[in-house]
Amino acid sequence: MRRTDFPFLGSGVGLRRPHYPHVLEKQPAMDWFEVISENFMVAGGRPLEVLERVREHYPIVLHGVSMSLGSTDALNREYLSDLARLARRFEPAWISDHLCWTGVGGHNLHDLVPLPYTEEALRHVVRRIREVQEFLERPILIENVSSYMEFTTSTLSEWEFLASVAEEAGCGILLDINNIYVNAFNHRFDPQVYIDAIPAERVVQFHLAGHSDHGTYLLDTHDHPVRDEVWSLYEYAVRRFGEVSTLIERDDNIPEFAELAASAEEARRRSAAVLTKRRGAYDTRSDKSADATL
């Protein structure tokens, strides 16, 4: 699996309920939408009707929060069947979920809880991602989660774990830049070291979002605009990975659609500026090589 196996979608935003009327009536300019899979895994009614109409005009991506790839419970086949049915109906550009567990013993925490970064967890989650990909008959993307605790038993860094899982499972990576920033603060590491360690060809999508500063820790709340420090890290990531489909997430304190659209435009502008500069540097190097040849 390589990034080029997937289409480049540009800059998009997460489709959220308060924006349904605006999106359906105005069909605003937007490269693509990401939708939360579970919100549409229902028998019928308004959610599916909305998604039908949105899909007529925009590419979409299905982003799940409940696959629980890291749980030691058996994979939920009913959930996967519903997801496969949804994918057949709406033909998303890709399907993603998180590198975490969300419940155990048949219970669900409705939260993204990190795994210990151990060989045992690595083997476990790789096997399950392979099973999911076989079931869905497509490679999926896994997202790095924000976290507030580290396990004493971890023997790998978070970035080593993510890179190894993606390489061994043959899946793509949805790299959440804000989560890297949040975790770097919460667990005291250099976010650029994290980004440098991720295999570039596997990064298919970026997430950008806002967080809250609680003094002793940062909380990934998705209720603020993207902060300047995260924009800077995004630019660093674009320099490292090149052109990657980017999505603005907002789940709380949701503003007018125009504000999110402006953030998507900001991502597009910053990415283009970085890539232009990078190409300029490359051209300069090429010119120098040509001069040397002459």
Add this chain to the structure above:
Amino acid sequence: MTLDLTNLQTLLYRAIAASPGGVTETPEGGIGVRLESLIRGDERLSAVERITIYADAYFYRLLDCLMEDFPATLAVVGQPAFEDLIRSYLTEYPPTEPSIFFAGRNLADFLAIHHLSDRWPFLAELARLERTLIEVFHDPDAPALSASQVHEIAPADWPTLSLRTRPALRMLDCEWRVNDVLRAVETATEWREPEPGPVFLLVWRQGTQVYYRELELPERAALEVASRGADFATVCEAFALWLDAEDPASAINRVLTRWVVDGLLVRD
């Protein structure tokens, strides 16, 4: 002591969810491991404080969801009592499904035996009505029998015409007029203790909107028969059985017209 992944997750789950809104520092289960030996703490946050972030997120995420799903129940009992209610509810009915949509599906049953129902005996029925609105919102679709389709039915075919109610339709028989409480909360007017019933309620979805209204007994009986699938003659018999003095034909015609306008029927 090193735990395998299953035991680690079980221990953490208990720590986060066993006492909604707090952390269970010595979770039951006989593992006998302290959280501090599993989670790295530092001078900024101890291990327990770090898990508290997850415990708070668990409780408040579900509380927010249930406040949104049960606004009238919340309005009746008030915020502090509602929070206590949800704490005890989540202990009894922790979420088991991938979608948070299911989190409130047992709240009405839980309220039926909860002490809050001593003070507000209509509370469980009110919660059941609110939950039904949500479920009907997500029920399967089916094309409704339209007025033009009705006009095309030959008179001779009517008695044997096979009808069924649409999937996005439920009926509730209530002992209290809880629909009055819900309507008051929806219109941001002051709610009052409801009058005793009985009241028969119809909840249905038309297009993407969910509606509810009261049913008279004959209409309730006829819809009950139609919900199981029946020919038109049988539906009419059920209707007429409960009718008082009115001319059955004109009453049935009036009700059928309303059913078609409201999109309640499919042709079986």
